Amino acid sequence: MPVTVALIPRFRLIAALGGPSSGAGGAHPLLGRPAALAPEPGAAQLIGEVSAPAEKLGLRSGMRLGEALSRCPELALVPPDPERAERSWEEALRRLEGIGAEIESTRPGEAFFEAGGLTGLWGGIEGVLKAARHELGASTCFGAGPSRFCAYAAAKTSGGLVSEGAAREFLDPLPVSLLCGRLGDKEEADDLPNELERLGISTLGRLAGLPRDAVADRFGRLGLRARRLARGEDEPLRPRPMREAIAVELELPEAVTGLQLERALELLISRLLTHPERRGRALRALCLSARLAAGGGWRCRVALRRASANGLRLADALLPHLGRLPAPAATLRLEAMSLGPETGEQLSLASPDEERRQRISEAVRQTRSAAGPDSVLRVLEVDPDSHVPERREVLMPFPEERPV
């Protein structure tokens, strides 16, 4: 079953510049000169995706901002817009799912799917690629191969299809720099290809030929993963579950912060709960995003500990995240990322206070049975204003309620 990848290079950079059609001649003028995504507010000072001229100057995604500016002082920094990038990519993925593909995508601009099951539908692998290109646009690079990394390497280099038995032969002459960004999100994952190059291991073939034990000794788990990828081995794809788009958006009349923004979020929560497509289901994970008045966007994913359709509980979970908004918002959007069971919430007959007391009593019973009767005590104030310190408080056994 060949793995197929669809790559749209610099997707996040293009999205931050307003999308592919924002420039007069199609591409944004900044893409023609050294440019990079600026670090996100509050995150590590690392640049994001870089334009082609910046790449030629040796800049790459994940490089420290100071190093990037010293290599290229004229580098233009573009404020990131994760909200626009995620939303545009989500639309693209839905179009791709429309041709029947089950997609794995961990970052905007990159989607993997098994093409094997679609060849009958579209008349072979070429037909599948043609249908996918039709949905994603002509600027998309495609590659197919027996593993995820092999397909990625094919898309990044020559394009086309690598057959089942030819993976090693195809990968061997390729540079180890292709492993950048393929080994995980940690900083040392991006450093590994550079370290390999410094040691003279410049091609994937040389890495694949090293003894497993030697690689494990020198580079640990990351090295072993890199070696497996270089040998054309990889884990199977994990396609994302199909999900509905239930989202509500509010355009704010003027850039607002603070209390007004909280009211706007409460309104969005009410709208989401009355959304007809929710059909009585509880919400399990939400995505709160905003377009900022000064340009750019912000996005935050919130997973609830328990699926809920209670407005107050949702507000409790979401409101603290508004404090992380880096600038006043022009629009606020709330999206249901994952839905719970249709039965909704199982309400308790007891009041919240009563329920809390019962849970504490149960915890006290369990602790005493495990650690002895004196293990749970409470401090009782007897004479808090006394001049004699030992008269102020006493230690009492914690009262335990008997189950009814």
Next chain:
Amino acid sequence: MRPSRLNKPWPVPVQVGPDGAPSAVGRLAVESVREEWLVEDGWWTQRPLRRRYFELVLEDGSDVVVFREPDTGRWYRQRD
């Protein structure tokens, strides 16, 4: 279990200077006396309570509270 009191005082060896104030608590010398006060309570009962408290800074920088019972002459340390 019977209720037990918190912050009970415990005996501590204290060396006293010529002015009657503590000069060392255990092995640590007293750097300074921050405060001194007298507590008298229950004088109308059979078991009156009388303590002279000192809040001290020791040479290791710790802040401790000790008191002396004038009737027995014993020193105790206590959390305040």
